Amino acid sequence: MFTGRDEVGQRSETVRRANLSAIVRELHLRGPLSRSELVARTGLTRSAIRALIGELVAGELVAEEPAIRLGTPGRPSPVVRLEATNAVVLALEIAIDSLAVAIVGAGGVILERRRVDRPRGHSTLDDIVADLAELARDARSRRPAAERPFRVAVAVAGIVSRASGIVRFAPNLGWVDVPLGARLGEALGLDIPIDVANESDLGALAEFRRGAARGADDVLYTHGEVGVGGGIIVDGRPLDGVGGYGGEIGHMPVNPAGRACRCGSTGCWETEVGEGALLSRAGYPLDGGRAAVDAVLGEAAAGRPEALAAIEQTGTWLGIGLAGLVNILNPRRVVLGGLFARIFPFVDDIVARGLDRGALVASRELVSVVPSTLGVDAPLLGAAELAFEPLIVDPATWLVPRGAVASLASA
Ligand SMILES: [Zn+2]
Numbered sequence: 001m002f003t004g005r006d007e008v009g010q011r012s013e014t015v016r017r018a019n020l021s022a023i024v025r026e027l028h029l030r031g032p033l034s035r036s037e038l039v040a041r042t043g044l045t046r047s048a049i050r051a052l053i054g055e056l057v058a059g060e061l062v063a064e065e066p067a068i069r070l071g072t073p074g075r076p077s078p079v080v081r082l083e084a085t086n087a088v089v090l091a092l093e094i095a096i097d098s099l100a101v102a103i104v105g106a107g108g109v110i111l112e113r114r115r116v117d118r119p120r121g122h123s124t125l126d127d128i129v130a131d132l133a134e135l136a137r138d139a140r141s142r143r144p145a146a147e148r149p150f151r152v153a154v155a156v157a158g159i160v161s162r163a164s165g166i167v168r169f170a171p172n173l174g175w176v177d178v179p180l181g182a183r184l185g186e187a188l189g190l191d192i193p194i195d196v197a198n199e200s201d202l203g204a205l206a207e208f209r210r211g212a213a214r215g216a217d218d219v220l221y222t223h224g225e226v227g228v229g230g231g232i233i234v235d236g237r238p239l240d241g242v243g244g245y246g247g248e249i250g251h252m253p254v255n256p257a258g259r260a261c262r263c264g265s266t267g268c269w270e271t272e273v274g275e276g277a278l279l280s281r282a283g284y285p286l287d288g289g290r291a292a293v294d295a296v297l298g299e300a301a302a303g304r305p306e307a308l309a310a311i312e313q314t315g316t317w318l319g320i321g322l323a324g325l326v327n328i329l330n331p332r333r334v335v336l337g338g339l340f341a342r343i344f345p346f347v348d349d350i351v352a353r354g355l356d357r358g359a360l361v362a363s364r365e366l367v368s369v370v371p372s373t374l375g376v377d378a379p380l381l382g383a384a385e386l387a388f389e390p391l392i393v394d395p396a397t398w399l400v401p402r403g404a405v406a407s408l409a410s411a
Pocket residue numbers: 250251261262263264265266268
């Protein structure tokens with residue numbers, strides 16, 4: 001049992017940590033802010049802000065710069081920014097056609113980024129892990145040797161058990177119950193924690209924090225490729241489900257008379273809006289891949305009726321599925337990624353009409369549908385955001401002498 005004084009001490013320590021977190025979160029999401037802006041955004045007093053920033057500066061997590069006077073009255077307020085290169089994470093992605101790496105500093109500063117093509121089709125865990133580790137080594141070799149990531153996260157197109165880092169099912173890769181997190185952790189040899197997460201969940205996180213869904217707290221992100229993924233944010237928090245497998249909107253049954261799906265079911269949404277559906281409607285082989293998709297989009301841009309009809313039919317099914325999802329989730333914003341973002345300029349009216357027809361008026365009038373602004377990198381940047389989360393939630397843990405950070409982070 002605590003004595004009364006200890007309880008007060010405990011409570012003020014909790015408050016201190018929460019206040020540090022509030023400041024770091026604002027700086028991470030909004031970039032450099034003046035002390036006055038931090039006062040306004042956190043609701044903390046000016047003297048509390050001054051003391052907490054003093055701690056963060058001493059811990060080398062933030063720096064303060066003298067303000068430039070802009071002709072406004074009163075004393076200029078110093079500008080506070082995160083020291084991007086003092087807290088960096090490693091983000092990785094296993095996409096259908098590519099592998100990617102980024103080294104990202106606090107505040108979302110991209111310090112290194114590289115994407116390499118990957119042949120489609122099944123790959124062994126050994127091959128993917130070796131290629132990702134090589135990409136990571138290459139990226140790190142272009143940064144100062146002393147710069148050490150404190151956490152790594154990897155985005156993968158599959159159903160992932162986040163707690164164990166196991167990919168339960170990734171049809172593109174041919175993986176069932178594959179221990180990606182453990183194996184990648186060994187291969188990287190960094191001795192830091194690793195998060196494994198679904199690419200669409202991470203795409204949603206990135207668009208929510210830094211992309212097309214900024215400012216909206218209720219978001220549906222959906223990403224079309226061969227498969228169709230979804231990431232859902234409700235009241236600012238990801239909707240994961242019991243096992244973290246929620247948001248698999250590509251496997252909503254929509255057409256019992258439709259095609260067989262890779263998941264074993266029939267007529268899932270992805271069999272009507274995925275890449276294969278578009279290609280077969282346009283007269284291309286289902287597995288034509290990126291080159292065939294580029295060809296269809298090129299033909300549509302040139303006004304070829306077959307290509308336009310194929311895209312429009314896909315847009316009709318996109319509107320049908322989105323209408324159902326809007327009725328269930330009542331989101332403020334729907335963000336379309338991947339193939340959906342590419343076809344959107346051709347089908348925005350068709351999708352809008354689908355929502356007018358299929359969504360309840362009350363929900364319909366609150367939602368806007370927009371293409372992704374982060375594009376192909378949304379899942380990769382979302383991985384970085386996931387890796388930063390522990391730092392944002394409890395920056396006090398980082399306010400220790402430099403050099404001890406790595407051992408703390410891996411504790
Ligand atoms: Zn399915």
